[in-house]
Amino acid sequence: MYVKRILPNGVRLITERIDNMRTVSVGIWVGNGSRYEPAELGGVSHFIEHMIFKGTEKRSARHIAIAIDALGGQANAFTDKECTCYYMKVLDSRLKNGVALLADMFLHSRFAQEDLELERGVVLEEIDMYEDSPEDVAIDKLFERCYDGSALGRPILGTAETLEPMTSETLHKYMREYYRPQDTVVAVSGHFTDDDLDFIEELFSEMQGEGKNVITPAAYQPSLFLRDKEIEQNHLCLSFPGVSLVSEDRFAMNLLSSILGGGMSSRLFQSVREQNGLCYSIYTFTTPHLDTGLLSIYTGLGQETERKALDLILRELDEFCQNGPAPDELSRCREQVKTTLLMGLENTGNRMMTIGRSELLRGEVSKIEEVLDSYDSVTADDILNLARRVFDRSKASLAVVGQPDSEDTYRELLR
Template identity: 40%
Template structure:
């Protein structure tokens, strides 16, 4: 069971006690991500994530790092399409320090103009690193192919032009619009005293007030998928195909995850065996589902020699067509279900995984799910249901993205 409480200002607190552990993982989750950015703001959520480690009213950037290092803890953050999370993992006795530091950077960062200009250089290097990673580039491109020019398809890192344009004033305006108590969740998992957690939450977050107008909600609308490409002078052709799926929280999540495991989510999958093991045409080939609050997609990826790219695309399409025709066999279905249950159970051994699941689900869906509920839902999935969803998804119009030499030529063969 979970511990839950809502502060008077709307901050939601959720915890999962794991008394057999000697550690705690605590995270502050906020509904700030590229999904909520206007075009000229794209990259702002991620940039603010960086800035919150650059010093507060009572701690320098160095002090933030040194205080956590001094107790052997870990402090970090990440930005996603629909959320930003600042988190710490410590031994249980150091939870008060983790709470102090996390809430301090979350609420009292200085946003010093000199720090802002310096951090622009760091983020621009991060963008350059992603641009030099063609697998990242093609995954960004497939989002644009699938959703068109909508907020969900914008890159989390933003563009060089946007990053250079950010000012302290524009950053604070965005921060005040997005960092609001009603859009914030404090999640904790591990060995903790709930009453002490509530006392610390009230002390550190009780006076947290909204400073600006609330963000607008963006809705992702269905669009006709397209074929996009980027020419890059690199050794491999990186390619993706994508199909629309149900959004986060849908009962179709588990059937989709099951058939994805058989299609391209495991070493024994159809795509891995056909393209890598039998023909040696790719080192990396896989598929995966990705869900957001109002949409979802299943992506197939492969990296291959440009001369083999056309053959690989045809093999992927042929494998998908055959999969639609036959569906999952009884043996494949049982194996996929066993894999999914085992993967989930093994992930439950980490307090960080518990905190991540708690925080993300509470922030984005305002709900919780116990381990028993998850396993029961997996067990309840039928082969007939899975095959019906498989066919609907994989018979949908397909988006394509290609990155590499002669990408345009390849794109025109499928367009």
């Protein structure tokens, strides 16, 4: 059962007690990510995420690293388009020590200028690392093009140009203005006591600030992105406008994605790889956000098989829009999605991620039974109607990284 406390300053504490566990996972979720940043501060949220681990008023970066290892736990963080999360997993007996450390990092980071200079280099190396992954380049650059002109389309990591002017005061000022109590959720899942929760509440009661961050709506636009890269394969990402993370169609969308490219028995894997041998890897994925979303297909293949594979993918989508899913497909994929969901509940880290993200972005946490019922209620007609809305070729977007053909060639294929 999920229990929510709202602190006087607006911080939400969402908890799930599991008595038969020895571990507990804690996450500090902030309703701030790259799409909230001013253009000139692109990447500042991710930079802050890095700097949180670099020392507080009473702990050095080395002290923090030693303390985390001494707890025998795991600690990390990530920045997304719409949120940032700092999290830790420890034994229940060490929860207070762990959360005290995490709260100190979150509330009292120094952002020393000498540390900032060093970490800026680390972030620049991270940007270069992604540039060396053609799969990431295809997916991320296409997303940027689809939402070009909006904050949602800007890269999470920022750029060398936006990172260079940032100082310690830049980061402190941004945290004061964008890390707000009402936009903060502390999620706890695992074995803990009421005294543990009172301790957590006391730690986060000192957080100050008012109001909530507001997104600027993003509009999807069909796009074509081509990048020459000296590699053996061409990496393709084909995207269509999908649904938001609060849409009633999100369950049907997840099943549609699973049927098309969610596993070895999926349509695209069977057709493109198993029956025609055109690629090694092909899969589908969804990218839902608060007000928009994408459904995408990725594959990597040789230049000589690219045209045939892309044509085959489009024909599979057309056929699906004609006839929809077969009964055994829907049944199989429904069970696959539900089983994956249930198996994830055996890990307190996964459970914490689920309740924290849900409370932060949707303002509620659904019971697992309600989620399973939502998947069970999706019909073949629901998926067929959704596919017909989504797979409109006039709204298709495509990225090709490797040795791409001409723009006209791809535009002709997408007609």
